[in-house]
Amino acid sequence: xxxxxxxxxxxxxxxxxxxxxxxxxxxxxxxxxxxxxxxxxxxxxxxxxxxxxxxxxxxxxxxxxxxxxxxxxxxxxxxxxxxxxxxxxxxxxxxxxxxxxxxxxxxxxxxxxxxxxxxxxxxxxxxxxxxxxxxxxxxxxxxxxxxxxxxxxxxxxxxxxxxxxxxxxxxxxxxxxxxxxxxxxxxxxxxxxxxxxxxxxxxxxxxxxxxxxxxxxxxxxxxxxxxxxxxxxxxxxxxxxxxxxxxxxxxxxxxxxxxxxxxxxxxxxxxxxxxxxxxxxxxxxxxxxxxxxxxxxxxxxxxxxxxxxxxxxxxxxxxxxxxx
Numbered sequence: 001x002x003x004x005x006x007x008x009x010x011x012x013x014x015x016x017x018x019x020x021x022x023x024x025x026x027x028x029x030x031x032x033x034x035x036x037x038x039x040x041x042x043x044x045x046x047x048x049x050x051x052x053x054x055x056x057x058x059x060x061x062x063x064x065x066x067x068x069x070x071x072x073x074x075x076x077x078x079x080x081x082x083x084x085x086x087x088x089x090x091x092x093x094x095x096x097x098x099x100x101x102x103x104x105x106x107x108x109x110x111x112x113x114x115x116x117x118x119x120x121x122x123x124x125x126x127x128x129x130x131x132x133x134x135x136x137x138x139x140x141x142x143x144x145x146x147x148x149x150x151x152x153x154x155x156x157x158x159x160x161x162x163x164x165x166x167x168x169x170x171x172x173x174x175x176x177x178x179x180x181x182x183x184x185x186x187x188x189x190x191x192x193x194x195x196x197x198x199x200x201x202x203x204x205x206x207x208x209x210x211x212x213x214x215x216x217x218x219x220x221x222x223x224x225x226x227x228x229x230x231x232x233x234x235x236x237x238x239x240x241x242x243x244x245x246x247x248x249x250x251x252x253x254x255x256x257x258x259x260x261x262x263x264x265x266x267x268x269x270x271x272x273x274x275x276x277x278x279x280x281x282x283x284x285x286x287x288x289x290x291x292x293x294x295x296x297x298x299x300x301x302x303x304x305x306x307x308x309x310x311x312x313x314x315x316x317x318x319x320x321x322x323x324x
Contacts, residue, residue: 014140104126148270166270169245190218
């Protein structure tokens with residue numbers, strides 16, 4: 001059994017069983033990958049992939065277990081490389097982050113700029129996706145960090161650390177009737193068509209919970225994953241917008257009014273998640289602390305030493321999070 005063969009089956013499984021696409025991504029030949037997979041299957045005595053003619057159709061039950069083990073091996077190999085790089089050149093390497101549009105557009109720019117200035121030889125990669133996709137990428141080792149608000153609690157093998165607390169605002173045109181109210185209520189919001197986030201994005205669950213608790217059924221006419229898209233459709237008159245308050249920029253969005261909605265909805269917490277057992281290089285600790293200053297190297301080390309979600313929650317239970 002060769003490490004190369006494990007990498008091939010892992011990559012094929014993560015390229016929708018497309019051997020040609022896998023070969024292109026690995027800069028090798030399709031026949032070479034197919035041959036090595038066959039040799040591995042012959043050695044193991046089971047098929048990793050089921051086939052129809054020359055095409056791979058699905059992962060076999062045995063293949064599922066083998067791929068899980070192969071992923072662990074490949075992550076261990078990557079950790080060994082990280083250890084070696086830390087001691088050979090502590091300021092050179094790579095860092096990959098998966099996050100949502102809102103985090104990438106509004107919360108991360110200052111941290112990214114500072115990091116690049118401090119570590120010019122570290123290759124920084126950002127992946128955007130749904131919170132579920134983000135958490136999966138961190139859980140399977142595709143990225144080093146996941147930064148999101150939703151879905152991360154579903155993955156028990158991620159160490160999730162709170163970064164900051166945030167809430168929402170209601171966006172309306174300057175001449176909108178809601179701007180004349182002295183105090184905004186959920187009933188006022190529910191009386192209008194609403195443009196907001198897709199379910200599962202940027203704390204959307206908190207909105208639904210708030211309306212449900214009041215027995216209200218909001219008229220959500222349009223949803224998007226991108227706050228800038230939401231603002232565009234508010235400007236078109238499709239409805240009032242509900243977005244993260246950080247997504248409102250008074251200079252850029254001067255044609256809109258942001259009505260504070262922090263009393264209407266429970267606040268949300270953005271977390272940074274990292275796979276348990278990951279070897280964190282010095283610049284990774286620095287990235288985390290720059291993004292969330294209370295997450296010092298010592299605190300992160302203590303978080304990784306926690307053996308359960310309850311223990312992890314206890315570690316941060318008395319922490320007063322910054323409000324974005």
